[in-house]
Amino acid sequence: MKYSEARLITGEDVQHYSFLQRKDPEIFSIFNQENKRQNATIELIASANAVSPGVLEAMGSALTDNVVEGYIGERYFSGCQEIDRLESLAMERAKRLFGAAHANVQPYSCSQANQAVYLTTMEAGERLLSMDLMHGGHLTHGAKFTMTAHHYEVHSYQVSRENEQIDYDRILRQAKEIRPKLIIAGASAYPRIIDFRRFRKIADEVGAYLLADMAHVAGLVAAGLYPSPVPHAHVVTSSTQKTLRGPRGGIILLGEQAADQLSRKIDSALFPGMQGAAHMHIIAAKAVALQEASQPEFAEYQRVVLNNARVLAADLEACGFRIVSGGTDTHLMLVDLRSRDITGREAESRLENIGITVNRNLIPYDVRKPWIASGIRIGTSAITSRGFGPEEMHTIATIIDKVLKGKPGAQILNQARQEVTRLCHQHTKNNSFTVAVPW
Numbered sequence: 301m302k303y304s305e306a307r308l309i310t311g312e313d314v315q316h317y318s319f320l321q322r323k324d325p326e327i328f329s330i331f332n333q334e335n336k337r338q339n340a341t342i343e344l345i346a347s348a349n350a351v352s353p354g355v356l357e358a359m360g361s362a363l364t365d366n367v368v369e370g371y372i373g374e375r376y377f378s379g380c381q382e383i384d385r386l387e388s389l390a391m392e393r394a395k396r397l398f399g400a401a402h403a404n405v406q407p408y409s410c411s412q413a414n415q416a417v418y419l420t421t422m423e424a425g426e427r428l429l430s431m432d433l434m435h436g437g438h439l440t441h442g443a444k445f446t447m448t449a450h451h452y453e454v455h456s457y458q459v460s461r462e463n464e465q466i467d468y469d470r471i472l473r474q475a476k477e478i479r480p481k482l483i484i485a486g487a488s489a490y491p492r493i494i495d496f497r498r499f500r501k502i503a504d505e506v507g508a509y510l511l512a513d514m515a516h517v518a519g520l521v522a523a524g525l526y527p528s529p530v531p532h533a534h535v536v537t538s539s540t541q542k543t544l545r546g547p548r549g550g551i552i553l554l555g556e557q558a559a560d561q562l563s564r565k566i567d568s569a570l571f572p573g574m575q576g577a578a579h580m581h582i583i584a585a586k587a588v589a590l591q592e593a594s595q596p597e598f599a600e601y602q603r604v605v606l607n608n609a610r611v612l613a614a615d616l617e618a619c620g621f622r623i624v625s626g627g628t629d630t631h632l633m634l635v636d637l638r639s640r641d642i643t644g645r646e647a648e649s650r651l652e653n654i655g656i657t658v659n660r661n662l663i664p665y666d667v668r669k670p671w672i673a674s675g676i677r678i679g680t681s682a683i684t685s686r687g688f689g690p691e692e693m694h695t696i697a698t699i700i701d702k703v704l705k706g707k708p709g710a711q712i713l714n715q716a717r718q719e720v721t722r723l724c725h726q727h728t729k730n731n732s733f734t735v736a737v738p739w
């Protein structure tokens with residue numbers, strides 16, 4: 301096939317066209333096996349998704365070969381005309397989608413984006429207030445074994461014992477005591493709406509910056525189904541994978557108020573402060589995903605994601621599981637397993653054996669260690685991308701119920717595996733191995 305005949309290939313015809321099949325069969329066989337595993341698995345990991353062929357094509361494009369440092373108009377390399385056009389398009393799409401005044405599309409990940417915000421807003425040793433990792437916060441928000449904890453004095457807030465939701469009055473009291481330089485609103489395992497306006501009021505009362513990390517909910521925000529933090533926070537960061545359904549990467553957004561004061565500082569904190577050359581193939585894939593996320597079909601997809609999460613949470617509750625905080629407003633839920641006398645770790649492994657992937661997760665005020673945990677986190681983004689709807693949610697809840705009840709025998713486990721296979725066959729995952737082939 302000539303370069304000009306570059307086209308998309310899918311799992312079906314990859315056998316005939318894969319370069320790797322011929323040149324690196326070892327790697328190719330791993331791809332093949334992983335493709336099979338993904339197709340035979342119900343993916344309930346909350347941060348997972350299935351990107352479009354367009355996003356995959358961009359990531360596998362010749363832009364991988366570009367070496368580009370700096371920003372548009374301030375490059376440290378020549379030959380950047382097309383690249384500048386691309387980055388500018390990605391920035392415009394990000395700004396338009398989220399109503400931001402400034403966008404930086406270069407972060408390699410949300411982790412890097414967060415670090416750039418810390419570098420901009422805090423001096424070493426200054427105080428940061430963020431959600432406790434044990435209560436749903438993220439590692440990069442200052443967990444004790446991270447770089448963030450080495451450089452800053454990290455304080456954390458917890459959810460209320462009563463309703464397992466954020467207690468804004470308590471955070472205000474804490475903030476008045478601690479006087480942090482930066483407050484973070486955002487989480488990895490918090491299923492409820494976060495009141496960003498309220499967080500900004502708290503930040504203003506104590507003279508702190510507010511960072512909203514919307515890594516998990518960005519797709520819902522893009523679809524208008526979750527309140528946008530952009531009008532409220534000084535800075536917003538996000539992953540571009542997860543609900544946004546783009547490549548693995550990050551973005552930084554600034555609203556009208558903070559753009560003048562902070563955009564230049566944040567940009568230079570990211571490059572050269574944190575990162576090197578921009579990953580232009582990933583920026584291209586971000587641009588594709590941002591365009592996709594602006595379409596009505598994407599909003600419809602997110603509506604189904606939310607509905608699937610609500611149906612699954614209600615079904616699991618009806619089976620006798622306790623859902624942390626009593627439900628979900630997002631794509632994810634936390635399931636408390638204590639009523640079944642099984643740990644998160646055991647549940648994760650039992651479900652994996654019958655073809656369902658979830659992750660063990662601490663529940664608020666958990667007495668177990670994170671490695672064991674008393675809960676599992678479940679998300680509906682990936683399976684919704686694959687076409688699962690409410691009917692399938694009922695079946696999945698029944699399977700989870702049977703597999704996590706007592707000590708299920710071989711017959712129950714075999715039946716569960718067959719049900720998973722049936723659902724997977726009905727909804728083939730068809731993005732895998734969709735690559736551009738320029739040879």
Ligand SMILES: Cc1ncc(COP(=O)(O)O)c(C=O)c1O
Nearest residue numbers: 409410411438487488513515539
């Ligand atoms: C709230 C939050 N912030 C940041 C991250 C880190 O994202 P990335 O993997 O893009 O670095 C995550 C990842 O799960 C997250 O949940």
